[in-house]
Amino acid sequence: MALIAIAQNRRMSDYMESVRRAGGEPIEVAAGGEAPEHLLARVDGIMLTGGGDVDPSLYGEAPHATFQAAEADRDQFEIALARAAIAADIPFLAICRGMQLVNVAMGGTLIQDIPSQVPGALGHSVPEPRSHVAHEVWVAKGSRLSTLLADHMEDGETCHVNSRHHQSVATAAPGFDVTATSPDGVIEAMEIPGAAFCIGVQWHPENFWRTGEFRSLFEGFVQAANARKR
């Protein structure tokens, strides 16, 4: 069974259950524990999770007034993990903060506060209920994400998602394609074409494990991890 390392955050259960339902074996990893290079030698996939804001000094900006730091040392640990996993082409799924983190780790930038910096933005911060559908996204045809979500989309390109973020990707890191946007132009997914599996999504597919809307995304990830294992 594919062993999936999941970056620890304050609310792990939905991430863990989504991996289990897709046939993987989840383990929690965090700063202060096993070093990234040791982890990568024994796990088959890496998942980065939601949480606080990435330190804007890491992409050369001063903090916006709304900046709320993540737990101590999370940025450094997860950046090291993301860079090593991508360098080794280890299957990688990055969710919400995780997508922002990997974008910064690989040289991209972030919008620090959507409500004050994106004119006409939709409501992207809808905290409860956690699986409430907040807005639609348009998924890029031909992307891996589009293939994975094929059974869940309307018209072959529209998907409804939840949303609990006040930041988003501004410029995508080199090597990444933007693969979903919301109607206000906010970037909602990205991927590295041709990678074993490297997808980031700005929404929280893990909150839907009971009803299975995004199970195919987790199954694709775990299958890629299993393929690497073999």
Ligand code: MN
């Ligand atoms: Mn959103």
